[in-house]
Amino acid sequence: xxxxxxxxxxxxxxxxxxxxxxxxxxxxxxxxxxxxxxxxxxxxxxxxxxxxxxxxxxxxxxxxxxxxxxxxxxxxxxxxxxxxxxxxxxxxxxxxxxxxxxxxxxxxxxxxxxxxxxxxxxxxxxxxxxxxxxxxxxxxxxxxxxxxxxxxxxxxxxxxxxxxxxxxxxxxxxxxxxxxxxxxxxxxxxxxxxxxxxxxxxxxxxxxxxxxxxxxxxxxxxxxxxxxxxxxxxxxxxxxxxxxxxxxxxxxxxxxxxxxxxxxxxxxxxxxxxxxxxxxxxxxxxxxxxxxxxxxxxxxxxxxxxxxxxxxxxxxxxxxxxxxxxxxxxxxxxxxxxxxxxxxx
Numbered sequence: 505x506x507x508x509x510x511x512x513x514x515x516x517x518x519x520x521x522x523x524x525x526x527x528x529x530x531x532x533x534x535x536x537x538x539x540x541x542x543x544x545x546x547x548x549x550x551x552x553x554x555x556x557x558x559x560x561x562x563x564x565x566x567x568x569x570x571x572x573x574x575x576x577x578x579x580x581x582x583x584x585x586x587x588x589x590x591x592x593x594x595x596x597x598x599x600x601x602x603x604x605x606x607x608x609x610x611x612x613x614x615x616x617x618x619x620x621x622x623x624x625x626x627x628x629x630x631x632x633x634x635x636x637x638x639x640x641x642x643x644x645x646x647x648x649x650x651x652x653x654x655x656x657x658x659x660x661x662x663x664x665x666x667x668x669x670x671x672x673x674x675x676x677x678x679x680x681x682x683x684x685x686x687x688x689x690x691x692x693x694x695x696x697x698x699x700x701x702x703x704x705x706x707x708x709x710x711x712x713x714x715x716x717x718x719x720x721x722x723x724x725x726x727x728x729x730x731x732x733x734x735x736x737x738x739x740x741x742x743x744x745x746x747x748x749x750x751x752x753x754x755x756x757x758x759x760x761x762x763x764x765x766x767x768x769x770x771x772x773x774x775x776x777x778x779x780x781x782x783x784x785x786x787x788x789x790x791x792x793x794x795x796x797x798x799x800x801x802x803x804x805x806x807x808x809x810x811x812x813x814x815x816x817x818x819x820x821x822x823x824x825x826x827x828x829x830x831x832x833x834x835x836x837x838x839x840x841x842x843x844x845x846x847x848x849x
Contacts, residue, residue: 505543505544505547507547508577510547511573511576511577512530512577513537513540514544514552514566514569514570514573515573515574515577516530517537517541517553518552518553518562518566518569518570521559521560521561522559523537523538523560548565548569550565551565551566552565589624596624596625596626596803597625597627597628598625598626598627598628598647598648598803598806599646599648599803600627600628600629600630600646600647600648600649600650600809601631601632601636601640601641601646601648601649601650601651602629602630602632602649602650603631603633603634603637603650603651603652603725603793604631604720604724604751605720605752605768605791606650607752607769607771607774609771609774610769610816613816613819614812614817615627617815617816618812621812622805625805627809630646632646632649633724634651634655634724634725635655635723635725635726636724637649637651638655638677638681638796641681641796641798642681642798644798647797647802647803647805647806648796648797648803648806648809648810649795649796649797650793650796651725651794651795651796652725652727652728652792653728653792653793654676654727654728654731654792655677655725655727680800681796681797681798681799682796682797682798682799682802683796684794684795684796684810684813685794685810686792686814687792687813687817687818688792688818689769689790689791689792690789690790691767691768691769691784691787691789691790691791692707692767692770692782692783693707693712693766693781693782693783693784694755694756694759694766694767694768694772694773694779694780694781695707695759695765695782696760696762696778696780697777697778697779699765699780701765701782702780704782705782706782706785707782707783707784707785708740708786708787709739709741709784709786709787709789710741712741712743712765713740713741715741715743715744715765716743716746716747716763716764717736717743717745717746717764717766717767718748718749718755718758718763718764718766719732719746719748719749719766719767720748720749720755721748721750724750728791732767732789733746735787735788735789736789739786739787739788739789745764747764749766752772755768756773756776756779759779760776767784767789768781769791793817794810794814795813
């Protein structure tokens, strides 16, 4: 028996106290309605109506059912609505992995845009590298994760193997995972403000010759690590050494200390007065990133977050400078101070 449907039949008769009017209200003939009510009475084991020549009235059991069924039917309707909204990606908690390389300012823009798009979805954020995020997604401990491309499982190098160039693209996504739209963020150079490199409005890769490179450890995102070094070499920059930093804060500290330069998004350096971000000209170096999710039974909101991020991420990179003395981003208060004192730009 479809109990909810039978309860709706019952309430129509209980409110009309007339089988004919109740049948007309429900858009059905009276005999089938009478059969439904008798079936409900048999299911519950008691009479719900007293019927006589003077009309229809509720029994004591019918009075109880009328009061209780109102809340039950309202709950069923609420359940149906909430499940449908969840199916559209408009409800629930979404467990999200985010790479440490994503600046907080950019992450905030993604979160703000997604909150406007899906206010009822609660995001549970986990900071994790690309390789770790792929493992967590495969284990269903994350619903979606922002990762850097190309991805490749970390593997310890064979000490006895002959050194070769890394593969062009690395290994793709593990089976069972799919990617959302890809965003490409051009990278610039982060240098100490007092560095000779800070004197212009832009840099080229060959101009970085002899500089150590501050970069995340290879096991965090092996495919990207190899692609980054390959791109630097192809562009005319062979780092004197590679210094590893596990977070943007550590990267900035190493740059300030003169341990090397870094290749990063401009927002990384925006709040640090002792460094300067300069765009790279003649270079295709970029972060390629996307939200990845399980292919089978993904969280309903995962695809929506991927679409929002694909729209927000490219808009966070400033346009190239319009002239030799034009700053590449809105001037910060310390830009003016350093300009007046003649230290850096």
